[in-house]
Amino acid sequence: MSFAVLHVTKFAGSGSGGIGAHIDRKHTPKNADPARTELNREIIPPRSSSMKKDIDERIQEGYTSTRKIRTDAVRAVGVILSGSHEQMKKIQASGRLDEWCQANLKFAQDKFGKDNLIRFTLHMDEKTPHIHAVFTPIKDGKLHYKSFVDGKKGLTQLQDDYAREMERFGLNRGLKQTRTKHTTTREYYAKLEAVPPVELKKNLLGQPKPGEEERLTEEFKKMKAAAIEKERESGRFQGAFRAERQKTDKLTEEIEKKANLAAKLENMIKRLVVHKDLNLLKQLEQVFTKPEKKTGQNRSHGRGIS
Structure with a gap:
């Protein structure tokens, strides 16, 4: 089964600089293919080349409260929108990627506010096509993150709503509230970079063919990335199985008492x-x-x- 992916990250203070550089490709991540960077797309044109500056400008426009903004206030929220690798590739191959992007844009505008969106960028140079959305959590003239994502229940509801919008693309709701350990983006990339280089057999001259070692190393990284994705999926199913097992054990206990x-x-x-x-x-x-x-x-x- 293929799953819809929605991941949320809060940015307080000036903590959005690093992700801004990543989204705008001011530097190329190690897991990205520079030859495919030109396929990336800014679905919403940015106000400027600085995401931090754009966030500050939007807050100046939309923040009307007389209270001073706290230094630890959530000034921006990053949302990654994607799906299981195999299904995202099918969406791309079937020519529905533009339709998927527009469906995601409508979802983000409806949920976060059209004026609040600072970035909405499609990345095609990494393993799986995905969108980086960044918005300022302004509601009724105030910075109020909980108006958009109110704790775990709010995040669960947001993921439920997103999955419903993605069903027509073959992306379904993942398993809820499993105890699978969350893998951050940083940890995911670290696992990829931990893959040892492939050792090649040398020719008679004692040298590998030009570019062969790099090519095989990248192929091995792709295999490792696929294995990580399967590991995540396995964890989700194991969590669901444990939850169902607990329900079954409790029901069996009740039946024995009644018997x-x-x-x-x-x-x-x-x-x-x-x-x-x-x-x-x-x-x-x-x-x-x-x-x-x-x-x-x-x-x-x-x-x-x-």
Whole structure:
């Protein structure tokens, strides 16, 4: 099954500089193919070449509160929009990538506000096509991140809504609230770069063919990236399996309790009807006719109760 991917990152203070350089390709990441960078697309033209400057300008325009902005306030939010690698490649191959981009743009504008969007950039030079959206969380003249993503429940709802919009592209909702450890973008890239270079057999001159070592190393990285994706998918399924197993165990326990109770009732009925057990009958009468004990609050201590 192919999944829709929506990942959210908060940026406070001046912490958006690094991601801005990444999105605008002021430097080329090690996992990106420079030959395909020209395929990247700015779906929303940026105001300037500096994302930090664009964020500051948007806040000056939209922030109308008289309160001073806190130094730790969330000034921008980054959202990665994508899907499982195989399905994203199918979307691209079928000529529906533009349609997918426009559906994502409408989703982002509806959820985050058209005027709040600072960046909306398609990256095609990495392994899987994906969109980087960046918006300022301005609502009613205030910076208020929770108006857009209110905790874990808010993020879950946002991912639910995104998955519904992506269903027509064959991308489905991932498993909810599994205990799979989240892999950050930095960790993901680190795993790729940890792949050792491929050792080549040397020719008679003691040298590999020109460019062969680099090519095979990149191919091996692609294999490693695919393995990481499968590892993530396996973790999601394992989390769902554990959750279902817990439900099954709890249901089994309840069934056993009810079966034991039914057996006890059946034995009592047999003792009463067949064996006419008078002792059991007296015990039951005492249980159902036993007067309630008076609590300390209800005792009169020789005085009338008012």
